Amino acid sequence: MSPFSSRTPRSFRPNRLTARAAALRQSGAPLIDLTMSNPTQAGIAYPEREILLALNDARALRYEPSPQGHPEARRSIAEWHARHEAAVDPDHLILASSTSEAYSWLFKLLCQPGDAVMTPRPSYPLFECLAELEGVRAVQYPLPDHWGWRLDIAELEIHLDPRARAVVVVNPNNPTGTYLRAEDWLRLQEFAATRGLAVISDEVFFDYAWRPASPRVSSLQEPHLALTFTLGGLSKTAALPQMKLGWIHVAGPEELRREALERLEWIADAYLPASAPVQLAAPRWLALAPEMQARVLNRVLGNLDALRACLDAGSAWRVAGGEGGWTAVVEAPRIHSGEEWALRCLEEAYVLVQPGFFYDFEREAFLAVSLLPAPEAFLEALGRLKQILRSI
Numbered sequence: 119m120s121p122f123s124s125r126t127p128r129s130f131r132p133n134r135l136t137a138r139a140a141a142l143r144q145s146g147a148p149l150i151d152l153t154m155s156n157p158t159q160a161g162i163a164y165p166e167r168e169i170l171l172a173l174n175d176a177r178a179l180r181y182e183p184s185p186q187g188h189p190e191a192r193r194s195i196a197e198w199h200a201r202h203e204a205a206v207d208p209d210h211l212i213l214a215s216s217t218s219e220a221y222s223w224l225f226k227l228l229c230q231p232g233d234a235v236m237t238p239r240p241s242y243p244l245f246e247c248l249a250e251l252e253g254v255r256a257v258q259y260p261l262p263d264h265w266g267w268r269l270d271i272a273e274l275e276i277h278l279d280p281r282a283r284a285v286v287v288v289n290p291n292n293p294t295g296t297y298l299r300a301e302d303w304l305r306l307q308e309f310a311a312t313r314g315l316a317v318i319s320d321e322v323f324f325d326y327a328w329r330p331a332s333p334r335v336s337s338l339q340e341p342h343l344a345l346t347f348t349l350g351g352l353s354k355t356a357a358l359p360q361m362k363l364g365w366i367h368v369a370g371p372e373e374l375r376r377e378a379l380e381r382l383e384w385i386a387d388a389y390l391p392a393s394a395p396v397q398l399a400a401p402r403w404l405a406l407a408p409e410m411q412a413r414v415l416n417r418v419l420g421n422l423d424a425l426r427a428c429l430d431a432g433s434a435w436r437v438a439g440g441e442g443g444w445t446a447v448v449e450a451p452r453i454h455s456g457e458e459w460a461l462r463c464l465e466e467a468y469v470l471v472q473p474g475f476f477y478d479f480e481r482e483a484f485l486a487v488s489l490l491p492a493p494e495a496f497l498e499a500l501g502r503l504k505q506i507l508r509s510i
């Protein structure tokens with residue numbers, strides 16, 4: 119019998135594509151990685167001096183733990199949201215070291231072992247792992263592709279697990295880039311409130327709308343008929359994933375909100391993971407965030423234009439959906455699966471893209487392409503892929 123719990127995987131064998139990419143890399147093949155999601159390695163200019171100066175705060179020399187998070191950091195996050203989405207009370211925020219950690223706290227807060235959280239499909243692949251680490255099941259509900267992967271409450275109802283405790287929405291979804299609409303938000307709130315479910319809304323990419331006029335609503339906005347948690351973090355908001363600061367905003371009926379905050383603070387107190395220098399620097403990093411977001415969005419939109427131009431020029435491939443975020447979904451002809459297309463891109467052009475199954479797309483043949491890489495590398499990759507794009 120294994121001495122280890124089933125919360126960790128039985129096998130760590132990499133999948134076919136990852137194994138092949140590693141082998142090619144090792145053999146010195148000139149790979150271009152269109153799966154990269156790390157903005158600090160994308161050749162984007164950062165205001166380095168200001169970022170580092172923000173860490174130079176003598177108050178960080180003393181340890182004064184605050185489970186809910188440093189009041190100044192919470193105030194600056196509240197002000198950030200008030201400028202962009204909705205009025206936020208700093209006392210309704212809890213700080214963690216990342217949104218991934220925030221998920222784990224919420225699953226601890228809401229679920230008994232064996233309970234379920236409803237997660238969207240296709241979406242961010244980490245949910246299953248984060249849930250399993252808490253002894254919780256991630257049960258998927260489909261986002262219909264014929265509807266641009268928008269939230270469909272009827273699908274959520276059909277797939278609702280009897281032990282579901284919460285519904286996760288990703289706004290905008292990763293990788294499909296679909297934003298929540300006001301009418302979907304109202305229906306989800308009614309659905310959750312009548313069934314005693316909590317809503318967890320991941321808004322890490324909210325600020326990266328491809329068109330300013332895209333119809334969208336933030337989960338920080340009313341109504342909050344159900345207990346509602348909105349997640350954000352410096353990782354995407356300020357393009358600073360290495361600084362490790364995430365947050366949870368708690369909304370909902372007053373009594374439930376008060377108790378959720380009290381219990382979350384208790385969970386946070388068991389770990390106290392957010393470091394003092396980072397919390398003290400957060401207000402200054404958030405002041406830099408508009409500039410960083412503009413640079414990242416400029417990169418994303420430039421690569422998106424290049425991708426569209428390349429696919430429009432006589433290819434059967436197309437950019438599918440997409441309203442925001444750092445990734446484009448590309449639909450390829452169904453003569454191959456997404457994985458087969460990705461392997462062809464890798465073998466024939468040394469270009470690494472993600473097949474749709476990484477995100478649990480319902481059908482073939484989708485690929486996810488990161489829009490963060492340096493424009494020269496991105497254009498070079500598109501040039502190398504031309505043969506494959508025209509192959510039917």
Ligand SMILES: Cc1ncc(COP(=O)(O)O)c(C=O)c1O
Nearest residue numbers: 216217218242292322351353364
């Ligand atoms: C939708 C989504 N949520 C959360 C995260 C993780 O963010 P953090 O770095 O704050 O853990 C990511 C990372 O890519 C993401 O795509």
